[in-house]
Amino acid sequence: MRTGMMALAVGLLAPVFLPALPPVGWMLWLPVVALMLLPFRSYPLAFLLFGFAWSCIGAQWALDERLPVELDGETRWVEGRVVGLPQSGDGVVRFELADARSRHGKLPSLIRLAWYDGPPVNSGERWRLAVKLKRPGGLLNPDAFDYEAWLLAQRIGATGTVKDGRRLAEAQWAWRDGIRQRLLEVDTQGRGAALAALVLGDGSGLSREDWQILQDTGTVHLLVISGQHIGLLAAVMYGLVAGLVRFGVWPLRWPWLPWACGLAFAAALGYGLLAGFDVPVRRACVMVALVLLWRLRFRHLGAWWPLLLAFNGVLLMDPLAALRPGLWLSFTAVAVLIFTFGGRLGPWRWWQIWTRAQWLIAIGLCPVLLILGLPISLSGPLANLLAVPWISFAVLPPALLGTLLLPIPYVGEGLLWLAGGLVDGLFRALALIAGRWPAWVAPSMPGWILALGCIGAVLLLLPRGIPLRPLGWPLLLVLAFPPREQLAEGMxxxxxxxxxxxxxxxxxxxxxxxxxxxxxxxxxxxxxxxxxxxxxxxxxxxxxxxxxxxxxxxxxxxxxxxxxxxxxxxxxxxxxxxxxxxxxxxxxxxxxxxxxxxxxxxxxxxxxxxxxxxxxxxxxxxxxxxxxxxxxxxxxxxxxxxxxxxxxxxxxxxxxxxxxxxxxxxxxxxxxxxxxxxxxxxxxxxxxxxxxxxxxxxxxxxxxxxxxxxxxxxxxxxxxxxxxxxxxxxxxxxxxxxxxxxxxxxx
Structure with missing residues (x-):
């Protein structure tokens, strides 16, 4: 079965590397062929074909949702409901319109819009808008951010500019937008935008300087909702129940393990809903659910099997998640920790485990970041060594409690004031680190150089005493000093x-x-x-x-x-x-x-x-x-x-x-x-x-x-x-x- 799950993962990932999707007829026949192979116990091939077909069908579905060519550049009156959290800044309101309808042709179900000098737009409102529509596209440069791929992964079928519009209905069930407004209104020592990013996953209010500091120090994952935050909250809830059991306070008639797993998942799911439950949050919730299920039902089968199931579960829920760098970074980081700490014995103290984990994750992610074309933070291990526990244990608890207790006068505001001050102190420290060690943007490299770097990283993650392990450093350093092709004279x-x-x-x-x-x-x-x-x-x-x-x-x-x-x-x-x-x-x-x-x-x-x-x-x-x-x-x-x-x-x-x-x-x-x-x-x-x-x-x-x-x-x-x-x-x-x-x- 594990071989079948690995084959399923390969099939789900394969379409991402294709120059074009196969014809729809072939995609519809592949699941039938996969079912025909099951009686012959050809499970790996059957799972491979099923995963490939599922991923291709999902990708084709998203492509078919794009704006028709004949409407590209046309201005149409469009009706729809505002979803997500609108972003305002520099005189532009940016938001997404769902369930878009027009009398003059079929439109994509989700459209991303920009309204220059527009009025305030709130989540949950219904609008009738005059929009100049455009097919998804973006600037296309060597090894740069692929905006077109991002739009497809978001299931956004069109972009557009609003020329005029009027509100048809007030906001309904826009509680996340209301919470964001409250976070921005209360006194948070100037860090309301950072708390909104931490609590709601809305980083639109962060300044460019803040984003640059986070990128230079490799701490972007701390100010957006990530698997770390979801997992931490679940772990705290699980640990709370386990602690009550340990001290004899937990009622004996209630089996503690099912309650601990259930409450942990409920906490993770609640935090995910608060954060908008987008793809990264869904991915984290799936991973937490599988880990807790494995803890509840199968306690001694290791960590690789749940990780593989979580990976397949995420891709089955959203085949286009493979277009997001976050998928590769989060699963690679978890895999590095499992590989380096799983099944090893040694007299490591907690602080040794923590410091080594940061350096090992940095080594393991280095080639992945280069393959994805992302900058590498030279100060990341040091910055995360300080920032991760600071955010997790000092900032996140008062931020979440303060948000929940905002209806109580002074209590919620006081907790948010404290959380804002703690975040501000962290940003000041990170700014000092970023000023000394900015992120490194590596030049483009040929595939064989990246392959050598991957081999070097794997060797360095091996236990001490492995004969080839010392070769890891020179192979990894090839990434820092790649050979460069020289132009000929006169060219x-x-x-x-x-x-x-x-x-x-x-x-x-x-x-x-x-x-x-x-x-x-x-x-x-x-x-x-x-x-x-x-x-x-x-x-x-x-x-x-x-x-x-x-x-x-x-x-x-x-x-x-x-x-x-x-x-x-x-x-x-x-x-x-x-x-x-x-x-x-x-x-x-x-x-x-x-x-x-x-x-x-x-x-x-x-x-x-x-x-x-x-x-x-x-x-x-x-x-x-x-x-x-x-x-x-x-x-x-x-x-x-x-x-x-x-x-x-x-x-x-x-x-x-x-x-x-x-x-x-x-x-x-x-x-x-x-x-x-x-x-x-x-x-x-x-x-x-x-x-x-x-x-x-x-x-x-x-x-x-x-x-x-x-x-x-x-x-x-x-x-x-x-x-x-x-x-x-x-x-x-x-x-x-x-x-x-x-x-x-x-x-």
Missing amino acids: ADVWQLDVGQGLAILIRTRHHTLLYDTGPRFGDFDVGERVVLPALHKLGVERLDLMLLSHADADHAGGALAVASGLPVSRVISGDPSGLPEVLNAETCESGRQWQWDGVAFHLWQWGDAQDSNQRSCVLQIEANGERLLLTGDIDTAAERDLLNSVLAVPTQWLQAPHHGSRSSSSMALLKVLQPRDVLISRGQGNSFGHPHPTVIARYRKQGLRIHDSAEQGAIHLQLGRFQPARSMRQQRRFWREPPQPGATHR
């Missing part, structure tokens, strides 16, 4: 990052790095900080020899400060330095300036008669082994006419579409002189400017250009000097990603 590696309605292009030669523009910043959302800087780290960029900002508009230079604060930048040049922050110390673009890096030629140009910031864009020509790329910023047709009188008016294989393909650029004269083979367009999906304009797209097609559009293809990668086609992130097929469709939106 340039180019990435047009997917930054939405903006521009950011990375150019690397053998020993130098240049970043042309840094992506947009809109209000508090800084793409330079959230997208460009992580992408640079993932691509192995440690410093920038030059940051070239074409001009000062926010969609091109908005992320400059974030990039400059996150990486050493030797020099900054801009076509409009007066419009940039003085701290960047930007130099003026000198038209005609040339230089060479590692056999690659660079040439700057700027229109001398420019009247506005767009026209002042600093144009950069890059030539590698006779293949040219022209980066044009936001110049218009007037600047293009002057460009055709410069030395840059030569055949150019790659052209970055001027001004994102606007109607006022990409003149036919420019295209005929440059004779580009490919054009790069960087823009946001469904942007309000209408970029790229249909007439410009028609012009490109008339000239026979290959169009590479970031909104359709994600980040685009090419190697200048090889005269080879570009590759896009969307060509890395995953079943939840639609295949690249160049020009699909330019009809």
Whole structure:
């Protein structure tokens, strides 16, 4: 049976690694084949087929719930009920609408909406809204957070922007929202948002600085509802009953073990309901239930069997849970503890067990974090050594009791005031640790390096005395110093990052790095900080020899400060330095300036008669082994006419579409002189400017250009000097990603 359960787990996980799901007919036949195999005792194969079919059917069901293509970009009146906890900040209200209905077509059952400058929205209310609907999608960059996969795992079938709306019915059964409001209203020494995260699992109120501190110290799991909190509360309830039995206080007519297990599960389930009972909480409750059931019925069969059952139970309840990093991290952490402490003898004191557990979990999770593309906290073992007992035993009890006792004057508020002060003290200590040891974002690594790291971690988790155990350290350290592929002399590696309605292009030669523009910043959302800087780290960029900002508009230079604060930048040049922050110390673009890096030629140009910031864009020509790329910023047709009188008016294989393909650029004269083979367009999906304009797209097609559009293809990668086609992130097929469709939106 254990082999069958392992086969079931493999089958449930397999679809996550598929580029596309099998046809529906095959999926429906697989359970029938699995049942036919059972009489022949082929349990592993039968369970494998059943798990695979179940997971594929669940994934296909979620895909079928997505917004129909014909409604993408359309504005519809939608009615539905607000679910979850709405988030407000920076003038935007974000919430999810369930049971969405429209008179003009079927809609997904769950839609994620944003309402700019909208009124307060509360959970449980019914609204009628005018929504501009969009199919699920997101920015797609190398080894970055996959927002499209996250939306699918959340069963969100569409996103949208609210244009107008009115409330149809007041909130019903919105007790969680009411509790959150009370937590934010009472005096918690400025830490109401942290207590809301701890009690309700709502981290939307935490500031970016708080999130950065938690990430740098590896303590994010402490301020969101995790298996640790659910398990702790269950353990406390179980221990309370066991303690009453030990001291002879428990009534003899009540069998203590069933009561202890029942009350422990009731406490875990109650906490889960308080936290919204989303997927991570459901996963924790399933694990607690199986552990308690095993304790009640089978007391001596070890820990691996319940862990495997819990893993399969979670995936059977939600096959798409495998798309969530939390599933892998939580089960890996538990497996590491079972593997390292299970069945071993030794005179370890409690404090030795606690300190070793933190270091062993850090070692075991290291390769998993790298595979998932997540940062690694260098201070995590030390920070968790202090923070876990502080949250578990000092903060969580008064926070939960204070929440439950809020109806009693002064008592609940006093407990929450105490809990808030304890959380504030913890954040101050974690800030000191984070300032000294920030999280490490590792560059992308080939699979064989990650495999060696996994082997090294497993060897280090083995008991002392195993002959091969000392090899674990060098194998694990390979992850910290992976071999890097060097570019050939005279070649340039180019990435047009997917930054939405903006521009950011990375150019690397053998020993130098240049970043042309840094992506947009809109209000508090800084793409330079959230997208460009992580992408640079993932691509192995440690410093920038030059940051070239074409001009000062926010969609091109908005992320400059974030990039400059996150990486050493030797020099900054801009076509409009007066419009940039003085701290960047930007130099003026000198038209005609040339230089060479590692056999690659660079040439700057700027229109001398420019009247506005767009026209002042600093144009950069890059030539590698006779293949040219022209980066044009936001110049218009007037600047293009002057460009055709410069030395840059030569055949150019790659052209970055001027001004994102606007109607006022990409003149036919420019295209005929440059004779580009490919054009790069960087823009946001469904942007309000209408970029790229249909007439410009028609012009490109008339000239026979290959169009590479970031909104359709994600980040685009090419190697200048090889005269080879570009590759896009969307060509890395995953079943939840639609295949690249160049020009699909330019009809």
